[in-house]
Amino acid sequence: MSFVKFNLHPSLLANTTAQGYETPTPIQSQAIPVVIEGRDLLGIAKTGSGKTASFVLPILNQLLARPLGEKSRQPKVLVLVPTRELAVQVTEVFKDLSINLPKSIKSMAVYGGVSINPQMKSIYGIDILIATPGRLLDLQRSSAVDLSKVKSLVLDEADKMLNLGFKEEMQEIIELLPKKRQNMLFSATLSEQLSGINRLLLSDPTVIEIKEKVDDVELINLSGYFVSDGRKGPLLRHLIREQNMQQVLVFTSSGIKADKVAAKLTKNGIPALPIHGKKSQSARLSALEKFKAGKLQVLVATDLISRGIDISELPYVINYELPRSPKDFVHRVGRTGRASSEGLAITFVTREETHHFKVILKKMKRYIDMVDSEEMDFKP
Numbered sequence: 337m338s339f340v341k342f343n344l345h346p347s348l349l350a351n352t353t354a355q356g357y358e359t360p361t362p363i364q365s366q367a368i369p370v371v372i373e374g375r376d377l378l379g380i381a382k383t384g385s386g387k388t389a390s391f392v393l394p395i396l397n398q399l400l401a402r403p404l405g406e407k408s409r410q411p412k413v414l415v416l417v418p419t420r421e422l423a424v425q426v427t428e429v430f431k432d433l434s435i436n437l438p439k440s441i442k443s444m445a446v447y448g449g450v451s452i453n454p455q456m457k458s459i460y461g462i463d464i465l466i467a468t469p470g471r472l473l474d475l476q477r478s479s480a481v482d483l484s485k486v487k488s489l490v491l492d493e494a495d496k497m498l499n500l501g502f503k504e505e506m507q508e509i510i511e512l513l514p515k516k517r518q519n520m521l522f523s524a525t526l527s528e529q530l531s532g533i534n535r536l537l538l539s540d541p542t543v544i545e546i547k548e549k550v551d552d553v554e555l556i557n558l559s560g561y562f563v564s565d566g567r568k569g570p571l572l573r574h575l576i577r578e579q580n581m582q583q584v585l586v587f588t589s590s591g592i593k594a595d596k597v598a599a600k601l602t603k604n605g606i607p608a609l610p611i612h613g614k615k616s617q618s619a620r621l622s623a624l625e626k627f628k629a630g631k632l633q634v635l636v637a638t639d640l641i642s643r644g645i646d647i648s649e650l651p652y653v654i655n656y657e658l659p660r661s662p663k664d665f666v667h668r669v670g671r672t673g674r675a676s677s678e679g680l681a682i683t684f685v686t687r688e689e690t691h692h693f694k695v696i697l698k699k700m701k702r703y704i705d706m707v708d709s710e711e712m713d714f715k716p
């Protein structure tokens with residue numbers, strides 16, 4: 337089966353091929369026709385399963401079919417995402433797939449942490465806006481953007497977007513949108529039971545839930561080590577060296593910890609950089625770019641980066657500290673084993689966390705044989 341069956345515009349199909357997409361992923365197969373029809377959609381599929389193109393392709397196709405109208409500050413498509421890095425990444429997918437189309441379709445990312453003026457200027461003439469909620473509202477308040485002509489709304493990582501943390505901003509944004517519009521919600525961890533704001537958002541939606549096949553789940557190999565807090569650093573260095581890991585994403589539970597772990601690794605001859613919310617935007621983007629390009633051995637991150645970020649064939653994820661919520665665990669380990677490549681996710685667990693880890697694994701329907709690091713021989 338190929339992308340031909342969707343009746344996409346030929347130039348869009350050519351771009352799809354140029355991206356190396358040969359066969360649509362299951363979520364793409366099911367979502368693309370629904371979005372083309374203009375229906376509301378709730379799309380649930382695991383991390384790394386190609387959810388982005390499942391809305392980008394039909395949205396571009398719709399825009400190609402419609403007259404684009406005069407240049408304005410009124411985007412027709414609004415995509416909301418939880419982080420700046422994800423805004424940049426989703427925008428790249430839109431741009432890659434809009435090369436050389438018969439009409440020029442313009443997409444742009446707006447997010448906080450960088451100066452607002454260039455964004456205010458550049459919004460003029462943009463068709464597709466990919467935004468984090470806070471900056472979008474700032475831009476709206478200063479009349480740089482008018483959301484009253486948005487025809488399609490996408491929430492990527494929808495459960496996160498509808499979470500308490502974004503609630504007020506989301507409500508405010510939704511009130512600025514026209515009542516009649518197409519809504520699309522995507523996530524790997526979204527439940528079909530809609531409540532509250534989700535209900536208001538979707539009208540008679542098509543629900544697509546791609547259940548994981550057993551082999552899919554196994555693309556991410558999970559392993560775990562019992563280790564005391566004091567021995568986590570030495571164990572981390574031991575594993576990186578012993579398994580000759582060249583590209584490792586390490587998760588900690590705070591920015592301060594991420595800084596410490598990265599500094600310690602670097603001091604021990606393993607190049608590492610931290611990435612978290614307290615870092616400047618330029619430091620965040622450059623660390624992520626270096627890491628994606630394979631020019632940085634270890635990236636030490638907080639859950640900030642656990643959502644949506646696509647690192648091609650990332651082989652290793654290490655949970656230096658356990659996340660509080662099982663959802664975050666799913667998103668963290670889902671940075672590896674993407675687009676049918678294999679990955680290994682290693683988790684450090686202190687004795688006190690044994691029960692919490694069991695709860696997480698139970699939610700994931702996985703089982704791990706734990707290794708006791710006390711019995712391992714490595715330098716402290």
Ligand code: ADP
Pocket residue numbers: 356357358359360361364381382383384385386387388389644645646648674675
């Ligand atoms: P998700 O949002 O579901 O976590 P992404 O949209 O980020 O996943 O896609 C994960 C990776 O799969 C990306 O690198 C993307 O380029 C790749 N990809 C998407 N669709 C296809 C396809 N049909 N064939 C091959 N690779 C694909």
Ligand code: MG
Pocket residue numbers: 387388492493644
């Ligand atoms: Mg995604």
